[in-house]
Amino acid sequence: MPDRFVTRGFVGRREPTGSAQAARIPPGQHLVRDFPVLSAGPTPRTPLGSWSFKIEGLVKEPASWSWADFLKLPAQDFVKDISCVTKWTKLDTRWRGVSVDILLEHVELDRRAAFVTAFSDGGYTTNIPLPDLVNGQSFVAYEYDGKPLAPEHGGPARLVVPHLYFWKSAKWVRGLRLMERDEPGFWESLGYNNHGDPWKEERYTGD
Amino acid sequence: MTEPIDELVLDGNAVAGALSEIYGDDMTTVLAECASCGNVDHIGELLAYVHAPGIVLRCTACTTVVLRIVQHPRGARVDVQGKRIPRPPK
């Protein structure tokens, strides 16, 4: 049973909920005020001088940014509710980063591109349908709550796809690979859902 | 609340129960060889990350994944990447 490992840091501190808030909490989730840290491995410590972000795969020419170049891209503030498959939901999280739409403007997509694998320092991967990343739905964040994104939360930069379970929001993200077919990532290859919509409770394969 | 991520690391003994449910036997004294660097650890000594959607056991020398478990509602899923570790019984 997963509950064997439940600690406050894992699932967060439960908060009482009013009805307006309750309407924003997907089924099977509970509200937290703190920001639980989840990790499947050691926190990478890539020096910013050797950090890069790439868009590769089914694109005419791959694109790559250094940290300094990435910070020059047009950034936006985002306020989003996030839900983790370990059943916590956090409302009104405040981020700053670059919309994936902006990043994709720098490449010419092959018409076969339909899925994306986000890849990270440390070897983590997660798969997301391309339509779930575009039209303002996702961004690469480097600030949280007005401060540089902390390493334990995925800094220097993480993907944020707030409308999907948070394992899709790859910490320590280093790039996006455009694919023709869906290729299960780190958790998806062991039974987690390829899509992961919290409002449909798409937790596991077959949900 | 934030805490250094390294405080979230346990060792393989912490997931002895989950392993024995899958294998039907104590696995912590079984030897596991890292497929990447060749380091050999007892499963009970491996780095264990459990604050995650599943359990991840990693090599103490190079942190490569040795074994993963997801407590799927339709039965535990196990992925063995290290060498020497027996395949879980079906």
Ligand SMILES: [Zn+2]
């Ligand atoms: Zn190793």
